[in-house]
Every structure is written in structure tokens, then in C-alpha cells.
Amino acid sequence: MAAPQTFSLLALTLSLLALASTVHSHNITQILADNPEYSSFNSYLSQTKLADEINSRSTITLLVLNNGAMASLAGKHPLSVIKNALSLLVLLDYYDPQKLHKISDGTVLTTTLYQTTGNAPGNLGFVNITDLKGGKVGFGSAASGSKLDSSYTKSVKQIPYNISVLEIDAPIISPGLLTAPAPSAAVSNLTGLLEKAGCKTFAGLLVSSGVLKTYESTIEKGLTVFAPNDEAFKDDDVPDLTKLTQAEVVSLLEYHALAEYKPKGSLKTNKNKISTLATNGAGKYDLTTSTSGDEVVLHTGIAPSRLADTVLDATPVVIFTVDKVLLPPELFGNATSPAPAPAPVTAPTPSPAEGPSPTAASPPAPPTDESPESSPSDSPVGSANSKSANAAVAVSSPSLFAALVTLVAVAVSVSL
Ligand SMILES: *[C@@H]1O[C@H](CO)[C@@H](O)[C@H](O)[C@H]1NC(C)=O
Ligand SMILES: *[C@@H]1O[C@H](CO)[C@@H](O)[C@H](O)[C@H]1NC(C)=O
Numbered sequence: 001m002a003a004p005q006t007f008s009l010l011a012l013t014l015s016l017l018a019l020a021s022t023v024h025s026h027n028i029t030q031i032l033a034d035n036p037e038y039s040s041f042n043s044y045l046s047q048t049k050l051a052d053e054i055n056s057r058s059t060i061t062l063l064v065l066n067n068g069a070m071a072s073l074a075g076k077h078p079l080s081v082i083k084n085a086l087s088l089l090v091l092l093d094y095y096d097p098q099k100l101h102k103i104s105d106g107t108v109l110t111t112t113l114y115q116t117t118g119n120a121p122g123n124l125g126f127v128n129i130t131d132l133k134g135g136k137v138g139f140g141s142a143a144s145g146s147k148l149d150s151s152y153t154k155s156v157k158q159i160p161y162n163i164s165v166l167e168i169d170a171p172i173i174s175p176g177l178l179t180a181p182a183p184s185a186a187v188s189n190l191t192g193l194l195e196k197a198g199c200k201t202f203a204g205l206l207v208s209s210g211v212l213k214t215y216e217s218t219i220e221k222g223l224t225v226f227a228p229n230d231e232a233f234k235d236d237d238v239p240d241l242t243k244l245t246q247a248e249v250v251s252l253l254e255y256h257a258l259a260e261y262k263p264k265g266s267l268k269t270n271k272n273k274i275s276t277l278a279t280n281g282a283g284k285y286d287l288t289t290s291t292s293g294d295e296v297v298l299h300t301g302i303a304p305s306r307l308a309d310t311v312l313d314a315t316p317v318v319i320f321t322v323d324k325v326l327l328p329p330e331l332f333g334n335a336t337s338p339a340p341a342p343a344p345v346t347a348p349t350p351s352p353a354e355g356p357s358p359t360a361a362s363p364p365a366p367p368t369d370e371s372p373e374s375s376p377s378d379s380p381v382g383s384a385n386s387k388s389a390n391a392a393v394a395v396s397s398p399s400l401f402a403a404l405v406t407l408v409a410v411a412v413s414v415s416l
């Protein structure tokens with residue numbers, strides 16, 4: 001009698017845990033893979049990493065183009081331009097076919113992902129949806145005087161109220177969208193971009209060390225830069241960089257970039273260790289990430305650093321500012337933390353001394369402020385700023401853990 005109850009409660013606990021870890025789990029690549037007529041659109045969602053951005057959001061509507069309608073964009077523009085055009089098709093609201101036909105006053109302006117990128121001038125990141133006569137629904141740019149050149153054709157998929165996928169018959173083109181200057185112009189002056197973004201010290205180090213050339217050599221394949229702002233270099237937590245050898249300075253600067261395009265949406269959905277340009281072997285000079293709401297925090301194993309602004313997102317190059325110098329343990333592990341345990345990346349396993357069944361038999365250890373994301377060696381160096389970010393990150397796991405402990409305690413008392 002008692003045992004089955006215990007088991008069912010444990011099963012409930014486990015399923016609650018499973019549920020909690022699968023939140024936001026739609027996979028747009030998978031959804032569209034079931035429909036080969038969207039293969040071109042789907043491929044561009046992956047190339048531009050918009051798929052990650054879409055998967056990291058809920059309450060959205062994606063307007064898709066079939067291969068025929070996609071032909072006017074595909075291969076005809078730089079990837080960065082296609083990314084902007086497709087971002088304008090990601091509506092930050094949930095419209096299923098019913099809601100589409102019930103728009104109050106028959107017309108509405110809705111925000112899109114393009115508006116949130118900072119790439120859209122004025123209100124050009126908004127889309128006009130208008131219920132036309134005869135049950136037709138038209139879409140157009142919100143720019144005044146724009147025509148409603150795209151029409152709703154059919155519903156593809158709905159997961160209420162997380163994501164709705166609707167087909168339209170033509171791209172929505174806002175003024176200037178397709179004639180944006182190619183990013184090569186901006187990217188050809190990386191140091192100029194960094195200086196304008198308040199990262200003069202970092203830009204100067206890139207030039208004097210020669211690491212700028214390493215960054216530039218990977219631009220075509222993809223480049224992600226985490227540029228510490230000038231304030232970050234003045235932080236008390238930053239070790240004396242003049243004590244580093246030339247080779248160490250190179251490693252430190254290479255640690256601030258990736259040889260791949262990882263825009264914010266991809267960092268938000270990232271679950272793996274990320275190799276940097278300094279990575280020279282398994283587990284060396286890598287980074288992990290954690291997310292809290294819209295915020296991304298980078299973890300080196302020594303101190304966390306918050307992703308601050310996106311300076312440039314022009315596929316395949318993205319440049320962020322970060323509010324801390326990223327300190328790799330390979331250079332600073334022993335020098336900066338008094339107890340230099342390399343950050344454990346997985347949750348610690350209970351030691352054998354705790355007995356064979358620590359969760360149910362012995363009272364579990366009280367939840368601590370530490371979560372797998374913010375490792376013990378993360379905390380001592382973090383300043384007030386990053387501590388609040390870190391605290392927000394750490395909340396979810398302990399509360400989940402507390403819930404688990406409570407449920408197990410209930411299970412044990414019921415079985416007694
Ligand atoms: C929809 O998203 C919410 C979180 O925003 C999540 O809890 C829920 O499980 C999702 N529903 C589906 C069907 O994926
Ligand atoms: C989404 O689905 C695609 C295609 O099945 C798969 O390759 C990809 O790994 C999935 N992404 C995630 C985040 O699960």
C-alpha cells in the first residue's frame with residue numbers, strides 16, 4: 001500500500017522535473033522539416049541562426065514563404081539582408097487564423113523581431129496586418145504609404161499560444177530593407193566599430209598584439225566578439241595585465257572571440273561549452289553560458305560577465321560588449337582565487353560517505369546559492385553588478401531543488 005504511493009509521488013516529482021526542463025521546447029527547424037515546400041526558408045532560418053532566436057521565444061507568429069515565394073530573396077542578397085527580411089516575418093504576438101480574421105477595427109500594427117534588433121530605422125520593424133474584403137488578410141510594412149503586398153494563404157502549424165506558423169505569398173519589404181549596405185564595409189573597420197562602442201582599450205590591445213589579424217582571418221567563416229568596455233578594464237578585479245607575457249596576452253584576447261557566428265538567440269539557447277579562438281585542446285579556454293529572461297551571462301570558471309549590447313549583428317559577424325574582462329582559468333585560475341578549484345560544469349555528485357540513497361534516507365543538504373551554472377569559483381571575484389545578474393540566474397535551480405526536496409519529504413512521510 002505504502003510503496004506504490006511512494007512510487008507514484010516520485011514519478012510525479014520526476015515528471016514535474018522533466019516538464020520544467022522542456023519549457024519553450026518548440027523547434028522551428030523540425031516543424032518546417034515536415035513541409036518540404038519550405039526547405040529554402042528553413043535553410044535560411046538555420047544559416048542566419050534565426051531558428052535559435054525563434055526557439056528561445058514564445059507567443060510568436062512566424063510568417064513563412066514557400067520555395068517559390070522565397071526565390072525573390074534566396075541567393076539574391078547578402079545573408080545579413082536576408083536575415084533582416086526574415087526577421088520582419090517573426091511577429092512578436094500570437095495570431096492563429098481565427099485571430100487573424102478578428103482584428104479589431106480591421107487593421108493593426110504589430111512588432112516584429114526586426115524591430116528588436118536595432119537594425120530597423122524608425123517604425124520599419126512593425127508590420128501592418130489588415131483584414132481585407134472577402135476574407136482576405138493583407139500584410140505590409142508599417143511605413144506610411146506602403147501597400148499590403150503580401151497575403152495570408154494558409155495555416156501551417158499552431159502550438160497555442162506559443163507559436164503559430166502561417167504561410168504568406170510574398171515577402172514583406174520595408175523601405176530600404178533590401179538596399180542596406182553590405183556589412184563588409186562596417187566589418188572592414190573592426191577597431192573603428194569597437195572604439196565607437198566604448199571599447200578603446202580592447203581595440204588598442206587587439207592592434208598592438210596583432211590579434212586583430214586573427215579575428216579578421218575568420219570573418220568569412222563566422223566571427224563572434226565579446227568586447228569588454230573601457231570600464232571593465234578599470235575594474236579592481238582585473239589582474240595586472242602588464243605582468244602577462246606576450247603569448248598570454250594573445251591567449252587572453254583570443255579568448256574574447258569565437259570562430260563562428262553566435263548571435264544572442266544562439267547564446268540564449270546554448271547548452272554546450274563554447275570553444276574560443278584560444279581553445280587549443282579539449283576543455284581548454286572555453287566558455288559556458290546561462291540565461292535569465294532576456295539576459296545572457298558568460299562564465300569562464302573564474303567570474304561571470306554579462307552580455308551588454310550588440311554593437312553589430314551582420315551575419316556572419318556579431319560583436320557584443322561585455323561588462324567584465326573574461327578571465328580564463330588557464331591564465332588566472334591559481335592567481336586570483338584562493339581556492340582554485342576549476343569550475344565543475346556538471347552538478348556535483350554526492351560523495352560515497354553520504355550513503356547509498358542520500359535523497360530519501362538521510363536529510364538532504366540544504367539548498368545553497370550555488371547552481372551548476374554559477375560555479376563556486378564564479379562568486380568571489382564577481383562585483384556587485386554581476387552579482388545581481390548571477391543571483392537571478394541562480395534562482396531557478398535551487399527553487400526547483402527545494403520543490404523536489406519537499407515532494408520527496410511528502411513521499412517519505414506518506415509511506416511511513
Ligand atoms: C508553451 O510555453 C510555456 C512557457 O512559456 C510552456 O510552459 C508550455 O509548456 C509550452 N506549451 C507547449 C505546448 O509547448
Ligand atoms: C531541431 O530539429 C532539428 C531537425 O530535426 C535538429 O537537427 C536540431 O538539433 C533540433 N534542435 C534542437 C535545439 O533540438
Ligand SMILES: *[C@@H]1O[C@H](CO)[C@@H](O)[C@H](O)[C@H]1NC(C)=O
Binds near residue numbers: 107128140145146147
Ligand atoms: C495599414 O495599411 C492600410 C493600407 O495602407 C491603411 O489603410 C491602414 O490605416 C494601415 N493600418 C494601420 C494600423 O496603420
Ligand SMILES: *[C@@H]1O[C@H](CO)[C@@H](O)[C@H](O)[C@H]1NC(C)=O
Binds near residue numbers: 191
Ligand atoms: C575606422 O573607424 C574610425 C572611427 O570611426 C575612424 O577614425 C578611422 O579613420 C577608420 N579607419 C578606416 C581605415 O576607415
Ligand SMILES: *[C@@H]1O[C@H](CO)[C@@H](O)[C@H](O)[C@H]1NC(C)=O
Binds near residue numbers: 329340342
Ligand atoms: C594551478 O596550479 C596547479 C599546481 O600548481 C596546476 O597543476 C594547475 O594546472 C594550475 N591550474 C591552472 C588552471 O592553471
